[in-house]
Amino acid sequence: MTPIRLTVVLTHPIQYYASWFRHITEHAPELALTVVHGVQPSAEQQGVGFDRPFTWDVPLTDGYRSITMRHTRPDEQVDSDHFWGVDVPEIAAAVQETRPDVVLITGWYSVTLIRALRASRRLRVPVLYRGDSHLLSGPHGLRRPLWAAKTWMLLRLFDGFLSPGTRVTEYLQRFSVPVHRIFAAPHGVDNDLFARVAEPLKVPSVRMQMREQWGIPSDHFVPMFVGKLTRSKRPLNVVRAIKRLGGKTTFLVVGSGPLQRELEEEARRLNVDMKLVGFLNQTELGRAYAVADCLTLPSDFPETWGLVVNEAMATGLPAVVSNAVGCAPDLVRDGKTGYVYPLDDIGQLADCLDRVRRRKNEEYDWGPECRAMAGRYSYPVMTEGLVRACREVLPRSVAPAAPAQSPQRIIGLCGQMVIAGGLERMFFLVLQDMRAQGASVHCVVNDWESFRITRLADEIGATWSTAPYHYSLTRRDLSPLVMLKMGIEIGRVSARLLRESMHFRPTHILVPDYQAVIRNAPALVALRATGVRVIVDLQNAPVPGRFYRAVWRWLVDPFVDSIVCNSDFTKRELLAHALGGDKVHVIPNVVSPRADRWQASADRIADRIIYVGQIIPEKGLDRLLEAVAILRRHRPVTLDVVGDIGGWESPSYLGFHQLLRDRAAQDDLSGAVNFLGWREDVPTLMARACVHCCPSLPEIRESFGLVVLEAKLSGIPSVVFPSGHLPGLISHRHDGWICEASTPEALADGLEFFLADARRREASGKAALESARAFDAGAYATAWREVFA
Numbered sequence: 001m002t003p004i005r006l007t008v009v010l011t012h013p014i015q016y017y018a019s020w021f022r023h024i025t026e027h028a029p030e031l032a033l034t035v036v037h038g039v040q041p042s043a044e045q046q047g048v049g050f051d052r053p054f055t056w057d058v059p060l061t062d063g064y065r066s067i068t069m070r071h072t073r074p075d076e077q078v079d080s081d082h083f084w085g086v087d088v089p090e091i092a093a094a095v096q097e098t099r100p101d102v103v104l105i106t107g108w109y110s111v112t113l114i115r116a117l118r119a120s121r122r123l124r125v126p127v128l129y130r131g132d133s134h135l136l137s138g139p140h141g142l143r144r145p146l147w148a149a150k151t152w153m154l155l156r157l158f159d160g161f162l163s164p165g166t167r168v169t170e171y172l173q174r175f176s177v178p179v180h181r182i183f184a185a186p187h188g189v190d191n192d193l194f195a196r197v198a199e200p201l202k203v204p205s206v207r208m209q210m211r212e213q214w215g216i217p218s219d220h221f222v223p224m225f226v227g228k229l230t231r232s233k234r235p236l237n238v239v240r241a242i243k244r245l246g247g248k249t250t251f252l253v254v255g256s257g258p259l260q261r262e263l264e265e266e267a268r269r270l271n272v273d274m275k276l277v278g279f280l281n282q283t284e285l286g287r288a289y290a291v292a293d294c295l296t297l298p299s300d301f302p303e304t305w306g307l308v309v310n311e312a313m314a315t316g317l318p319a320v321v322s323n324a325v326g327c328a329p330d331l332v333r334d335g336k337t338g339y340v341y342p343l344d345d346i347g348q349l350a351d352c353l354d355r356v357r358r359r360k361n362e363e364y365d366w367g368p369e370c371r372a373m374a375g376r377y378s379y380p381v382m383t384e385g386l387v388r389a390c391r392e393v394l395p396r397s398v399a400p401a402a403p404a405q406s407p408q409r410i411i412g413l414c415g416q417m418v419i420a421g422g423l424e425r426m427f428f429l430v431l432q433d434m435r436a437q438g439a440s441v442h443c444v445v446n447d448w449e450s451f452r453i454t455r456l457a458d459e460i461g462a463t464w465s466t467a468p469y470h471y472s473l474t475r476r477d478l479s480p481l482v483m484l485k486m487g488i489e490i491g492r493v494s495a496r497l498l499r500e501s502m503h504f505r506p507t508h509i510l511v512p513d514y515q516a517v518i519r520n521a522p523a524l525v526a527l528r529a530t531g532v533r534v535i536v537d538l539q540n541a542p543v544p545g546r547f548y549r550a551v552w553r554w555l556v557d558p559f560v561d562s563i564v565c566n567s568d569f570t571k572r573e574l575l576a577h578a579l580g581g582d583k584v585h586v587i588p589n590v591v592s593p594r595a596d597r598w599q600a601s602a603d604r605i606a607d608r609i610i611y612v613g614q615i616i617p618e619k620g621l622d623r624l625l626e627a628v629a630i631l632r633r634h635r636p637v638t639l640d641v642v643g644d645i646g647g648w649e650s651p652s653y654l655g656f657h658q659l660l661r662d663r664a665a666q667d668d669l670s671g672a673v674n675f676l677g678w679r680e681d682v683p684t685l686m687a688r689a690c691v692h693c694c695p696s697l698p699e700i701r702e703s704f705g706l707v708v709l710e711a712k713l714s715g716i717p718s719v720v721f722p723s724g725h726l727p728g729l730i731s732h733r734h735d736g737w738i739c740e741a742s743t744p745e746a747l748a749d750g751l752e753f754f755l756a757d758a759r760r761r762e763a764s765g766k767a768a769l770e771s772a773r774a775f776d777a778g779a780y781a782t783a784w785r786e787v788f789a
Helices: 015-027 091-097 111-123 143-155 166-174 191-202 204-213 235-245 260-269 282-291 307-314 346-361 367-376 379-393 422-436 451-459 480-504 514-519 521-529 546-559 568-575 621-631 651-665 682-687 706-713 744-755 758-774 777-788
Strands: 004-010 031-040 066-071 102-105 127-130 160-163 182-184 223-226 250-254 273-278 294-297 319-322 338-341 409-414 440-446 463-467 508-511 533-538 562-565 584-586 608-612 638-642 673-677 691-694 718-720 736-738
Touching (some): 004 015, 004 091, 004 111, 004 379, 015 031, 031 091, 031 379, 102 111, 102 379, 127 379, 160 166, 160 379, 166 182, 182 379, 191 282, 191 367, 204 282, 223 235, 223 282, 235 250, 235 260, 235 346, 250 282, 260 273, 282 307, 294 307, 307 319, 307 367, 319 346, 338 346, 379 451, 422 440, 422 451, 422 508, 422 777, 440 451, 440 480, 451 463, 463 480, 480 521, 514 521, 514 546, 521 533, 521 546, 533 777, 562 568, 562 777, 568 584, 608 621, 608 706, 621 638, 621 651, 638 682, 651 673, 691 706, 706 718, 706 758, 718 744, 736 744, 744 758
Parallel strands (some): 004 031, 004 102, 031 066, 102 127, 127 160, 160 182, 223 250, 294 319, 409 440, 409 508, 440 463, 508 533, 562 584, 608 691, 638 673, 691 718, 718 736
């Protein structure tokens, strides 16, 4: 796929960003990164706040493409507290010269960043915001309304927002940023660097030797502070809290700053053992993390995140932080990765430190939980969020437009697609086959969450653009206002399709469902009048009832030329809606022609069941959990659940998701259910299971059941409820099991039939693999070519 040209604008090179940029360059081929730095500061300017000049001992501009406009002037200030500290007017021209598809700007704390923002708006390039300001860090009193007004206005100039954590998300939402424009990109550091430096030094003999070098007794409890010694960091609070801890405690201070003398005087006055080692550079910090027992960050609200907490946890060290520290709600879990206490509450700070000390004396190992937390705030996770945000804010693909002279030019209407599930994969398989025949393909996707779908379009070589699929078409709570909103939705979506058609000049429109037909109905009328054919790839059987019969007869049938059903069951249900049979065809689904991805395996995990699909009530996963509980009374059954839990689905499903988690945590299922989330390696997961289960309830009326075909190709039998076309895919007791009733007991009987007898299970797997041969990808492609012809 054509990479997205991403330009990042910073006032100056920053150590935390530099290593992330190298990671992006090495591991994110979806992005072509260029970083524009306004200035290169001197060692003296870099050391402001540390009371000493220095340069970072990690490379700041190596390993990624970057431009630095100039060196700083003696009177310039590069810190974020001075808006006019660095002014680089030529930054606008530099941004334009990088020819960006997307620009990332880290807020508006400098006039240089404002200049880059204005240049990006002038170029009509989407702009991403990345900052860690939050509601608690803003001013108070009379300045608060002015700050709020300024913030609201400036946020309107951005198209997408990278949020490092909970408080930033709350801040963005308070200023009316749409949820679908906020992308999780958590703050992280070079976890590998800090862990690599600290780990060898944690060997007891080495650690003891290092403590001796700094004059720290080997049996002392050592809380550590890392940062500038300024009043807002509150290091004096730690000295006062340690006084309450009693003896055998040494306060290790890494840093320097204007509060150093006062800090030393307070430690002497209270007779607190404090070792002030001064400023340590990035590669030296691992020594301090290896010596310490915990990190403490007592800062007030200007500490909008606290990356030293990330550093400490990457080395396995817990953190005690004030509730004013920005990362507190995200990184610190009481008793697992540290403790949070109220700002300036010396007694609570002392109590938290004491709890860490007591658990240390009990030889509790904080390392696994802390490293796991750091792993969730890492460069790969940050990059994943960045890539998603870049894809989402683009109004169209960065690939060149398809040639209009192709004999067949197909527009696929994908506006209602969010996940890459069965319907979406079959839709794009059709488009892929037509691309292989020389057709040009353009996809229209939604403009609020389509990053998974645009990736599918890129992979088949299609172009894409966005459309405003925002308002649901519904029959519930109808009112004049609701009907007006639906009318506006239909008008806007149809107008966008006509605009794309003027450029692309399609010969065919491919539609995935009846709602897409209704949303685009005015445009489809106009396009059909010019000879464009409209084809529906129907993957879901029509809902029965008088209302839906009317919808299909009067709002769908007149606007389409052909309807291709994925099974005889779907066709039968469609014809029951009084549609003419002359435009209805059946082309059974197949799995991708890359059948080598699906391999039968002899190396399976005993008693392992797998479920793959949406996690919604209609899919019957709750009944499968009960069936597993029944089986576990006499068999050590385990279950892999593959599907997005708590992701894109309607909020009404979240209670169902929690119900499943709670049920899986009960004693009879504890440790038996693996919620694996959305996965791309389904073939691998299928290959290690013994039995597949598709417990879709009869009322959902599965129109095909593609996952059953995938299980067949993996050489495992499927146990299903009698829902829709599922019984048509299975020969009962031969290559699968069709339950007589939709109950957990019936599921348990079917699963036990295969789990109890390895020889029977192997024979059923071979039969399933053989039956999959009837679903031929070549015949599927030929049938669809005839439809388009």
